[in-house]
Amino acid sequence: MQEVKESEEFEGTVEFSPEELNSIFTSEKFLETLSTAAEETHKSGYETAFEISVLEEREFVIQNIRKGGTDSMQGEEEIKEVDGMEFFTKKHGDLLHFHFHPGAEGSVGPSGPDLFIFLDERAPSFLGIGQVGEKGRVNILLIKRPRKIITEEDIEDLEESALWSGGQTAQTQGEFLYEPSQRDTQDALSKAGFENFLIRFDRKADGKYKLNKRSQKLLFGLGSARVNLVFP
Ligand SMILES: [Zn+2]
Numbered sequence: 001m002q003e004v005k006e007s008e009e010f011e012g013t014v015e016f017s018p019e020e021l022n023s024i025f026t027s028e029k030f031l032e033t034l035s036t037a038a039e040e041t042h043k044s045g046y047e048t049a050f051e052i053s054v055l056e057e058r059e060f061v062i063q064n065i066r067k068g069g070t071d072s073m074q075g076e077e078e079i080k081e082v083d084g085m086e087f088f089t090k091k092h093g094d095l096l097h098f099h100f101h102p103g104a105e106g107s108v109g110p111s112g113p114d115l116f117i118f119l120d121e122r123a124p125s126f127l128g129i130g131q132v133g134e135k136g137r138v139n140i141l142l143i144k145r146p147r148k149i150i151t152e153e154d155i156e157d158l159e160e161s162a163l164w165s166g167g168q169t170a171q172t173q174g175e176f177l178y179e180p181s182q183r184d185t186q187d188a189l190s191k192a193g194f195e196n197f198l199i200r201f202d203r204k205a206d207g208k209y210k211l212n213k214r215s216q217k218l219l220f221g222l223g224s225a226r227v228n229l230v231f232p
Pocket of ligand 1: 101
């Protein structure tokens with residue numbers, strides 16, 4: 001296995017402990033952003049996306065929420081400003097790139113092209129793919145930036161594997177329509193070198209989101225996340 005080397009391109013790294021990750025995912029700012037994006041995807045059937053970046057002093061900023069096509073955010077438009085883009089002039093790094101896939105049914109997982117993000121050495125610490133399910137409940141599959149170098153062939157192999165959901169669509173296997181389970185999708189990703197975790201956000205009676213207790217435990221087992229910092 002070829003390890004990813006520290007790149008000279010980076011201006012240092014910051015490590016986020018599980019406690020810090022938990023405080024980001026339970027913060028009001030994150031939960032409100034998640035709620036806005038979830039409602040838009042649920043209502044319109046379009047993908048919605050946002051990113052979490054961190055600054056050297058460990059502050060986190062959420063980039064603006066965008067709405068895009070049903071295919072990899074094509075023709076995207078901004079729907080809400082969260083922290084704006086001022087942070088971009090400072091040293092920063094990307095912790096999470098997140099987007100919702102439309103459709104409440106089936107397993108949640110990235111499409112092949114979604115994984116291409118990890119071919120870039122400036123990849124975020126996590127890719128998150130979300131699904132708005134029954135009663136507004138949100139599932140997010142968090143995929144950690146791989147420690148080994150991932151190639152386009154690795155992603156193509158994964159796309160061709162029988163257990164791969166392709167993110168949203170079921171694959172035909174001979175004359176049978178095979179729909180992979182959530183477990184299948186996650187196992188196929190793990191086997192291809194993409195460590196992943198499913199976390200859930202429940203919707204309370206007042207419409208606000210809350211990180212599910214079990215997911216919180218799972219987050220604590222994640223270990224720390226390293227974010228590579230760059231100057232714009
Ligand atoms: Zn996607």
